[in-house]
Amino acid sequence: MRLASSAPLARSYWLRSLKDSLQPSRSLSGEQRADVAIIGGGFVGLWTALTLKERDPKLDVVIVEQDICGGGASGRNGGFVMSWWPKIGSLLGFCDQAQALFLAHAAEQAIAELGAFCQEHRIDADFVRNGWLWTATTPAHIDSWNGTLALCERLGVAPFARWTADQVAAATGSAVHLAGVFEASNATVQPGALVRGMRRVAEQAGVRIFEQSAVTQIDPGRPVRLHCAKGHLDAGAVVLASNAWAASIPELGKLIVPVNSSIVVTEPIPDDLRTLGWTGQQSITDSQLMVDYYRTTRDGRIAFGKGTGALAYGSRIDHTFSRHQPSIDLTAADLRRTYPSLAHKQITDAWSGPIDRTYDSLPVFGTLAGSDNIHYGIGWSGNGVGPSRLGGRILASLALNTPDPWSQCALVGRTCKTFPPEPLRYLGGSLVRNAVIRKERAEISGEQPRALDRLLAGLAPAGLEDKA
Numbered sequence: 001m002r003l004a005s006s007a008p009l010a011r012s013y014w015l016r017s018l019k020d021s022l023q024p025s026r027s028l029s030g031e032q033r034a035d036v037a038i039i040g041g042g043f044v045g046l047w048t049a050l051t052l053k054e055r056d057p058k059l060d061v062v063i064v065e066q067d068i069c070g071g072g073a074s075g076r077n078g079g080f081v082m083s084w085w086p087k088i089g090s091l092l093g094f095c096d097q098a099q100a101l102f103l104a105h106a107a108e109q110a111i112a113e114l115g116a117f118c119q120e121h122r123i124d125a126d127f128v129r130n131g132w133l134w135t136a137t138t139p140a141h142i143d144s145w146n147g148t149l150a151l152c153e154r155l156g157v158a159p160f161a162r163w164t165a166d167q168v169a170a171a172t173g174s175a176v177h178l179a180g181v182f183e184a185s186n187a188t189v190q191p192g193a194l195v196r197g198m199r200r201v202a203e204q205a206g207v208r209i210f211e212q213s214a215v216t217q218i219d220p221g222r223p224v225r226l227h228c229a230k231g232h233l234d235a236g237a238v239v240l241a242s243n244a245w246a247a248s249i250p251e252l253g254k255l256i257v258p259v260n261s262s263i264v265v266t267e268p269i270p271d272d273l274r275t276l277g278w279t280g281q282q283s284i285t286d287s288q289l290m291v292d293y294y295r296t297t298r299d300g301r302i303a304f305g306k307g308t309g310a311l312a313y314g315s316r317i318d319h320t321f322s323r324h325q326p327s328i329d330l331t332a333a334d335l336r337r338t339y340p341s342l343a344h345k346q347i348t349d350a351w352s353g354p355i356d357r358t359y360d361s362l363p364v365f366g367t368l369a370g371s372d373n374i375h376y377g378i379g380w381s382g383n384g385v386g387p388s389r390l391g392g393r394i395l396a397s398l399a400l401n402t403p404d405p406w407s408q409c410a411l412v413g414r415t416c417k418t419f420p421p422e423p424l425r426y427l428g429g430s431l432v433r434n435a436v437i438r439k440e441r442a443e444i445s446g447e448q449p450r451a452l453d454r455l456l457a458g459l460a461p462a463g464l465e466d467k468a
């Protein structure tokens with residue numbers, strides 16, 4: 001079985017602004033052996049490695065990463081550390097109530113655990129737990145959270161508080177925000193600092209890390225044999241933590257479609273933020289399907305992202321997922337619309353990255369057909385910073401063959417709605433994406449979207465929150 005690799009993605013602001021070196025560690029050469037090999041050095045791979053070492057310090061765990069750890073989505077995201085409460089409807093789509101509550105509570109708990117982990121290991125990742133504000137920026141989007149809040153109420157939980165229009169406008173520093181709900185448990189991090197810090201902790205725990213070592217072929221068996229350009233690695237078990245790149249494996253390509261998301265970062269503008277009143281350090285999203293997500297940084301910049309949703313033919317991870325100018329332009333336009341008084345401020349950094357989207361926007365875990373020792377955890381769908389902690393536990397339990405609440409949770413081996421093969425995947429996906437862009441443009445301008453655009457947009461996978 002072949003695993004496609006790609007050229008390193010352009011470095012994000014988060015990684016470039018780190019003072020410590022981003023020099024890669026040694027690459028894999030010669031003949032190597034491991035108890036567990038993990039393909040991918042992002043949050044999912046690193047949490048899996050750390051959990052394995054925590055459970056059995058003697059285990060020989062190796063991470064094989066084609067770029068540097070964090071070079072993928074983990075070092076280039078918005079740094080929103082979110083729970084799964086906004087996805088409670090999707091969870092209830094395949095879990096019973098007890099299991100949905102178990103997973104949602106565990107995802108919320110993971111946020112506090114992340115803060116404690118940073119503190120324990122002195123990772124200066126700017127962990128700030130000031131909550132998330134889910135807003136409406138057009139009358140058409142007001143109350144789009146009502147379904148989610150009603151489900152939470154039915155389950156006897158109340159993670160969200162309704163805010164008045166005045167409260168929302170004051171906290172965000174922009175009258176574009178018309179209404180909102182607030183989830184207090186959420187946090188933000190500097191994701192580049194977090195992923196590089198986790199890499200350091202993993203190495204200290206004895207995890208062997210090979211960077212600039214793309215795995216090009218996987219031979220199933222006992223052991224599983226991984227092929228890299230300059231060597232091989234034989235492992236008792238393999239964990240695929242390769243995010244959107246996993247789409248090159250046909251069995252997994254049906255479960256996810258890689259779409260891009262893009263972020264622009266302004267010059268430092270701490271005085272302007274104070275003037276606007278945007279000083280609370282909450283994370284903010286709007287309610288578009290191609291969601292706008294924004295936060296401030298420690299040095300007083302705005303990092304403004306958008307789920308720009310562009311696809312590449314054959315699900316190849318190409319420039320679309322590195323620095324895609326049309327997507328960056330869409331993102332910058334939404335920043336200017338949301339904060340018109342900052343229109344003259346400079347954008348100093350911009351990049352794109354890959355999102356491994358499943359149909360319901362929740363991840364899927366399992367073991368590749370015909371093997372009992374090659375496991376995967378993919379489909380984070382733009383909410384992986386916090387929940388990847390749970391992913392590490394699930395994948396560690398699968399790799400160790402441990403029957404526990406993690407390996408037996410409803411995310412493992414679940415039946416997912418699948419995506420079509422090419423050319424339908426790219427052509428159909430692009431058709432739907434363009435309809436979503438037109439529909440949301442009309443809504444933002446206060447116009448009625450065309451019926452055909454509404455119909456086509458309805459075929460899109462779920463966004464950051466439950467599908468309305």
Ligand SMILES: Cc1cc2nc3c(=O)[nH]c(=O)nc-3n(C[C@H](O)[C@H](O)[C@H](O)COP(=O)(O)OP(=O)(O)OC[C@H]3O[C@@H](n4cnc5c(N)ncnc54)[C@H](O)[C@@H]3O)c2cc1C
Pocket residue numbers: 003004005039040041042043044045064065066067068069070071072073074075076077078079080081082213214215216241242243244245246261262263293305352353354355380381382383384385386388
């Ligand atoms: C622009 C953007 C904004 C986002 N914003 C947020 C946010 O604010 N909050 C949130 O929760 N989530 C967000 N996400 C999603 C989040 O970043 C991911 O869910 C999370 O980082 C997934 O971690 P991962 O380890 O699965 O993936 P990655 O970090 O992508 O790790 C996978 C690794 O596998 C490596 N790899 C792939 N193929 C091979 C191979 N053949 N051989 C060796 N190595 C290989 C890749 O190089 C990569 O480093 C965002 C994503 C993007 C792109």
